[in-house]
Amino acid sequence: xxxxPSLIRSSFAAVQSHGPQLTEYFYDHLFTHHPELRPLFAAHxxxxxxxxxxxLGALVANLENTDTLVGMLQNLGRRHAGYGALAEHYPAVxxxxxxxxxxxxxxxxxxxxxxxxxxxxxxxxSTMAAAGDxxxx
Ligand code: HEM
Numbered sequence: 056x057x058x059x060p061s062l063i064r065s066s067f068a069a070v071q072s073h074g075p076q077l078t079e080y081f082y083d084h085l086f087t088h089h090p091e092l093r094p095l096f097a098a099h100x101x102x103x104x105x106x107x108x109x110x111l112g113a114l115v116a117n118l119e120n121t122d123t124l125v126g127m128l129q130n131l132g133r134r135h136a137g138y139g140a141l142a143e144h145y146p147a148v149x150x151x152x153x154x155x156x157x158x159x160x161x162x163x164x165x166x167x168x169x170x171x172x173x174x175x176x177x178x179x180x181s182t183m184a185a186a187g188d189x190x191x192x
Contacts, residue, residue: 058118058171059167063118064115066156067156069160069164070156074108077155077156078155080154081107081155082104082151084150084151084154085147092147095138095139095140114127125182128179128186129186131183132187135187136187136188140183140187142180142187145183148180149176149180153169153173153176
């Protein structure tokens, strides 16, 4: 299954007004299911939540600008290697991101939307992890 950009955009539009709650839900979900990841993050997540939300918006806006998208993901992936993010952490983050999107998207969330987000997150995580892996550089 490949991602349908129009479904990504419409479901992201449906959660637009819930940015602060969605990112809070995301971190709560992540740290409840994967408490071992909490120490990687700073104690206070306020600023971090805003940055995550801005990054997601930028990624969605550039879904079809492949060169821009890949460049953004490689930069993000290289910075994440410095935060201690490992390739094996990416699935947990994807599960929490999709849970948060699903929670706030309401009726805009359908099986096809979930498949599209899963496919997009596969591209995000593989590109970020490869850029963050010293052996791949
Ligand atoms: C959808 C994938 C992800 C996106 C869009 C994303 C986005 C961001 C952004 C925008 C920042 C702010 C700093 C910066 O811009 O470099 C950040 C920081 C961070 N991210 Fe991610 N991230 C993702 C996946 C992950 C994964 C898989 C981990 C692994 C645990 C992770 C752990 C961290 C940590 C530890 C920080 C630093 C936070 C701090 O200093 O408190 N992120 N992330």
